[in-house]
Amino acid sequence: MTRTAPDSCPGVLRLHQAADGPLARIRVPGGHLTPAQLVALAAAATELGNGAIELTSRGNLQLRQVRDAAQLTEHATAAGLLPSPTHERVRNIVASPLSGRVGGLADVRGLVGELDARLCAEPRLADLPGRVLFTLDDGRGDVSALGGDIGVHAVGPDEFALLLAGSDTGIRGTGAEAVDLVLAAAEGFLEASSGQWRLHEIADGPARIVESVGLTPGIERVEIEGAQDIPIGWLDQHDGLVALGAGIRLGALDARLAEFLAAVERPVIVTPWRSLVIADLDEWAAEQVVRVLAPMGLIFDAASPWLHVSACAGQPGCAKSLTDVRADVTTAVESGRVLPEGASTDTAGEQVVSAEDVTIAGRQHWSGCERRCGRPRGDVTDVVATPDGYRVD
Template sequence: MPTTSSLRSRPDLCPGVLRPWSADDGALVRLRLVGGRLAPESLAALRDVSGEYGDGDIHLTRRANLQLRGLPTRAGDLLPDVVRSIEATGLLPSRTHELVRNVMVSPQTALSGGRADLRPVAAELDALLCGTPRLARLPGRFLFVLDDGRGDLVTRPTDLGLVALDATSAQLRVGSTGWGPVVELASAARALTDLALRFLDERGDGPRAPWHVDEVARPLVAPRPPEAATAVTCPALPFGSVGGGEHVAAPGGVVDSALARLLVGHDRELVVTPWRGVLVPSEEAR
């Protein structure tokens, strides 16, 4: 039976600021948030961009990223003024690597529960992704998923990731069902980027090259059994008052001007969640 990748005849077309997707209402662009983290001032600036150039709303994705719709283009590219305005929000830190900054993290990490604070791991992973020129070749659908041990993301399909076993160690995820070695959290970001480079070696080039780890012919590492601690799971974060703050729903995945105004009224870093909501940390959890 042919693999999914063998049926493809083109690279992935995931949208970004420098690779907008043409839709009936104008261009759609996606802005990657590492771990969903979003400064209120960046949200406020993006709201203004959408109000001036787009449909006026900010759209949330199931990977805890942001999208703008209805943007003007010329010859398939965003107008330069729009690109500069988006860049000024601070949400386009790398033009070369914008499409590969796909890093999901347990939204409540360091705020409530979990076995480890994964924010430093995610920040280092993002820095290594953006600082390694060759990793700009990763497909735009390639995804890292980091679960802090509470089990909220452990069942998510992924290319590479980890599950924290305790405050200092984690087991690597290699593909959606595969497991790799146990590593120290201090070295986890480097281990993940090394595996991403190995994936590029295995996938090759051309329009039929695999998009995902599950599609490559050979395993990236010798398969390992999952550690017992990785079996913990928990349901999606409910809306309302939760550990560490308030999970605010964005109906239909849309942050309209009224909801944006409410969210930017806080002086705390926000966390966009994979359930199309925004976690507003409490004062005590800061």
């Protein structure tokens, strides 16, 4: 498959003209945010946008209705969120959010900074499409299951498998060699591409890149299983401290809540499941965070129906949407029509029903049109808007 149009992914320097105004996307490699960066983002959302920070499925952030692009660039640069104007849109790096703190075979946190710095230092890699996704998985399989283009997956404390298009190539390297493997594969992508945005679109793309890397694959292969559960609630770290996993309603973080999060003065990790991890807390501080921030909107309950739903932008943000999807799904949650996994429902089988009649159990994605933007990977019920109501697939 060869694209006929150039990659149009937005960034900070090139905004997307959404139906409700300019939209900016800020790359956050590994999802890692400092308190100071969170303060800067909250200020930008309040002063320049619609007052919310949107979390994306790649652990990046978006601001909608941006009123002053130049001022936003200044905010992002001062906060260290725009280290390379030439490479800003190719810094799509997701990493296991709990790595080095809870579980996993290896700590990939250091690989995030190394890959980001070396990616930005190579002029030619600025030509990568903004859709290319790099994954750094600590062995638990959470981000490898996202089906990235190029990644490494820990198979031991100091051994990594090279993944291409979400599958193990059989090539192995140490932690010191992991970023070399990823960058060599990125160079191979550019050699193999004739306009494609993703590696799976290139005919024999993974095989061609393996050949370009120049290493002989081994026999063993890692089977990448389904996506892991979203880290939610109280999580005991290896060092005796606590991490808190927090869901965000439809991935929209209010700027005022972001300011309170920054005041905790601990690292915050944006996950590719539109949630957050607040790390390195002592037990007393963790209890206070839950007590104060849960009433403000952070979700620490793994059974919350909000964790079962996702949605596209819908109206008024998207001109292609047939309805205000987010308002409809909010009503469905608040009226008790989003049910636990396995519950019996009558809404299924490609029926077309009104918004108030949609009752679905388990994971579901609501879309304003057939494009189904933002749909998560895996087993998800689709609730798709039509001119006559919603169709449930």
